[in-house]
Amino acid sequence: MSITIKDVAKLANVAPSTVSRVIADNPRISEETKKRVRKAMKELGYHPNLIARSLASKSTSVLGLVMPESADVIFQNPFFSSVLQGLSESAHEKMYALQMTTGKTKEEIYEEVVQMVQGGRVDGLVLLNSRVEDKLMSYLMNSNFPFVVIGKPYKNEEQITHIDNDNFRAAREVTEYLLALNHDRIAFIGGSLELVVTVDRLLGYEKALRDANITLRDEYVVHGEFLEESGRGAILELLKLDEPPTALVVTDDLVALGVMHMLDEMEMTVGKDISIVSFNNVLLARMAQPPLTSIDINIFSLGYEAAKNVILKIENPREPVKRIIIPHKLVVRSSCQKLE
Amino acid sequence: MSITIKDVAKLANVAPSTVSRVIADNPRISEETKKRVRKAMKELGYHPNLIARSLASKSTSVLGLVMPESADVIFQNPFFSSVLQGLSESAHEKMYALQMTTGKTKEEIYEEVVQMVQGGRVDGLVLLNSRVEDKLMSYLMNSNFPFVVIGKPYKNEEQITHIDNDNFRAAREVTEYLLALNHDRIAFIGGSLELVVTVDRLLGYEKALRDANITLRDEYVVHGEFLEESGRGAILELLKLDEPPTALVVTDDLVALGVMHMLDEMEMTVGKDISIVSFNNVLLARMAQPPLTSIDINIFSLGYEAAKNVILKIENPREPVKRIIIPHKLVVRSSCQKLE
DNA sequence: TTGTAGGCGTTATCAG
DNA sequence: CTGATAACGCCTACAA
Numbered sequence: 001m002s003i004t005i006k007d008v009a010k011l012a013n014v015a016p017s018t019v020s021r022v023i024a025d026n027p028r029i030s031e032e033t034k035k036r037v038r039k040a041m042k043e044l045g046y047h048p049n050l051i052a053r054s055l056a057s058k059s060t061s062v063l064g065l066v067m068p069e070s071a072d073v074i075f076q077n078p079f080f081s082s083v084l085q086g087l088s089e090s091a092h093e094k095m096y097a098l099q100m101t102t103g104k105t106k107e108e109i110y111e112e113v114v115q116m117v118q119g120g121r122v123d124g125l126v127l128l129n130s131r132v133e134d135k136l137m138s139y140l141m142n143s144n145f146p147f148v149v150i151g152k153p154y155k156n157e158e159q160i161t162h163i164d165n166d167n168f169r170a171a172r173e174v175t176e177y178l179l180a181l182n183h184d185r186i187a188f189i190g191g192s193l194e195l196v197v198t199v200d201r202l203l204g205y206e207k208a209l210r211d212a213n214i215t216l217r218d219e220y221v222v223h224g225e226f227l228e229e230s231g232r233g234a235i236l237e238l239l240k241l242d243e244p245p246t247a248l249v250v251t252d253d254l255v256a257l258g259v260m261h262m263l264d265e266m267e268m269t270v271g272k273d274i275s276i277v278s279f280n281n282v283l284l285a286r287m288a289q290p291p292l293t294s295i296d297i298n299i300f301s302l303g304y305e306a307a308k309n310v311i312l313k314i315e316n317p318r319e320p321v322k323r324i325i326i327p328h329k330l331v332v333r334s335s336c337q338k339l340e
Numbered sequence: 341m342s343i344t345i346k347d348v349a350k351l352a353n354v355a356p357s358t359v360s361r362v363i364a365d366n367p368r369i370s371e372e373t374k375k376r377v378r379k380a381m382k383e384l385g386y387h388p389n390l391i392a393r394s395l396a397s398k399s400t401s402v403l404g405l406v407m408p409e410s411a412d413v414i415f416q417n418p419f420f421s422s423v424l425q426g427l428s429e430s431a432h433e434k435m436y437a438l439q440m441t442t443g444k445t446k447e448e449i450y451e452e453v454v455q456m457v458q459g460g461r462v463d464g465l466v467l468l469n470s471r472v473e474d475k476l477m478s479y480l481m482n483s484n485f486p487f488v489v490i491g492k493p494y495k496n497e498e499q500i501t502h503i504d505n506d507n508f509r510a511a512r513e514v515t516e517y518l519l520a521l522n523h524d525r526i527a528f529i530g531g532s533l534e535l536v537v538t539v540d541r542l543l544g545y546e547k548a549l550r551d552a553n554i555t556l557r558d559e560y561v562v563h564g565e566f567l568e569e570s571g572r573g574a575i576l577e578l579l580k581l582d583e584p585p586t587a588l589v590v591t592d593d594l595v596a597l598g599v600m601h602m603l604d605e606m607e608m609t610v611g612k613d614i615s616i617v618s619f620n621n622v623l624l625a626r627m628a629q630p631p632l633t634s635i636d637i638n639i640f641s642l643g644y645e646a647a648k649n650v651i652l653k654i655e656n657p658r659e660p661v662k663r664i665i666i667p668h669k670l671v672v673r674s675s676c677q678k679l680e
Numbered sequence: 681t682t683g684t685a686g687g688c689g690t691t692a693t694c695a696g
Numbered sequence: 697c698t699g700a701t702a703a704c705g706c707c708t709a710c711a712a
Contacts, residue, residue, distance in 0.1 A: 050459030
């Protein structure tokens with residue numbers, strides 16, 4: 001039997017409602033009684049029952065994090081940790097707690113989210129939008145529940161607040177970087193095409209080539225998972241070609257690492273025999289051998305801004321829809337060489 | 341205004357309490373009314389209010405994850421992702437949600453935990469026990485609240501259920517492995533000595549040397565953070581010695597990577613000029629150049645068993661204290677060489 | 681400035 | 697097998 005507001009009230013010789021008001025720091029309570037009540041709280045070691053409070057006030061101060069389907073892939077990627085760190089820091093500043101979904105399939109996650117939302121367990125959601133997630137988003141839009149997505153929503157882009165990089169431009173820039181190094185046989189190794197981020201980056205790559213009057217070749221574009229394994233398969237295909245590429249745009253550091261490993265087994269030297277640029281600039285990029293030139297997309301900020309913006313939405317339901325673009329930056333290391 | 345149990349009751353022509361019983365699948369309700377009630381729930385799109393349920397039943401089906409202080413270090417380490425994945429999977433199987441602390445300092449985290457516990461927000465806790473955390477643990481023990489720790493508690497080991505590896509033995513084994521390769525100048529690069537895991541591994545290392553009749557040298561033992569940077573500083577010190585070590589036992593893959601990087605800059609070849617074994621066997625170990633020989637400590641299982649065992653404690657308050665040892669395994673790759 | 685009373689949506693206890 | 701009714705602990709009109 002734990003200490004309730006009534007126990008405090010009794011000890012302080014006031015009504016329970018007064019105690020409640022003191023907790024909320026209601027200005028209409030005299031300083032004197034506030035002091036008395038606070039003393040009683042201390043004495044009894046009182047801590048408010050957050051559940052009861054939530055029930056009465058219909059708000060929880062909890063943020064939900066919706067993991068993408070096939071979460072095992074994301075758990076492997078350092079990207080996730082950094083987003084989480086950003087979310088955590090932001091949530092903490094605004095005194096929100098963080099709760100995450102644990103489901104694996106799309107259906108499980110959908111059910112979990114509905115439970116969270118209808119069950120009143122969270123005040124808002126951050127979607128780690130990986131796959132196209134139609135059903136879930138339309139549900140949330142219809143129920144008018146506060147949420148933001150990290151990445152670009154597959155559709156209804158104009159009606160959903162989202163935090164993203166300008167992936168199109170970033171990809172164009174890295175490709176132009178390679179072009180400036182005199183490469184013209186540049187291949188693209190991407191994640192699943194179901195992901196908007198992959199598409200954006202692919203388009204940026206294509207745009208840069210087209211602007212440079214270089215014909216696009218289908219054989220130069222391959223796809224896989226955001227995992228190290230997929231990099232290995234991809235590179236094999238590319239090197240079998242009659243005119244193998246001299247440079248690679250890889251959409252993820254982890255994949256790039258797989259590529260490099262494979263290349264190494266084939267006795268090709270990255271930064272000499274072949275050039276690589278990749279995306280995300282996680283710790284691995286710096287630690288790779290040779291260190292990878294990579295686009296830093298500021299992952300922490302993606303998370304930080306995401307949490308900040310759901311909270312904005314929660315606290316002001318008429319907060320406008322926003323599209324927040326986190327800046328990126330090319331970090332040049334030594335995985336690329338200038339061609340003569 | 342959302343659908344409540346009363347609305348369902350009205351539509352199904354029963355009392356609210358009956359609806360509640362149907363939700364709980366109480367066997368004393370006739371199949372027929374169950375069917376009727378369920379139909380009504382479907383029709384109205386009813387979802388139970390979990391907050392209200394929690395208030396009435398005094399249980400939340402939520403697990404709390406207590407992050408270590410200075411969480412930024414752990415966020416950088418792939419170790420964390422894997423533990424989280426294990427926790428998530430286990431929690432999901434038992435239909436528990438997962439909520440994590442977001443505080444940064446020891447004090448903030450303590451306050452957060454007290455709020456969670458007294459506030460009734462979680463049914464149990466998993467402590468990612470990094471630093472010595474006296475105050476928090478004694479609070480939890482005194483309040484008799486269900487919790488387990490991942491790693492070995494600094495004290496009260498016999499009274500706290502914890503999930504750990506046999507780090508002493510693991511360290512002894514890797515050291516013996518190096519000894520078998522004819523190394524006798526073996527150094528130890530460890531994380532903070534405040535961490536029990538570091539101490540255990542150091543002791544194992546020392547034991548192996550002593551058993552082999554090799555004198556311990558203080559200069560051969562250096563410490564840092566569980567971060568890549570600390571590896572760099574550590575190795576510099578060691579190589580300045582008159583008799584620099586020929587082999588290194590490093591307590592974390594990330595640190596080992598830092599070491600390797602530094603070594604590389606100094607034009608020393610790992611696996612030839614110097615041998616390295618490390619701990620954890622995260623993805624990076626496999627991807628390193630050369631691939632790192634590392635002790636696989638089965639991180640996923642640490643998380644999985646942790647969640648499983650708090651839940652056991654929650655559901656049976658008289659569950660005995662347990663010490664669960666997750667098996668480890670030396671994964672030999674190519675970072676070590678046999679000395680002639 | 682403070683107290684009273686009703687309600688938040690469930691579950692649990694007791695009757696019947 | 698089912699229905700009232702009283703908690704659960706807090707918040708918030710409305711009164712005083």
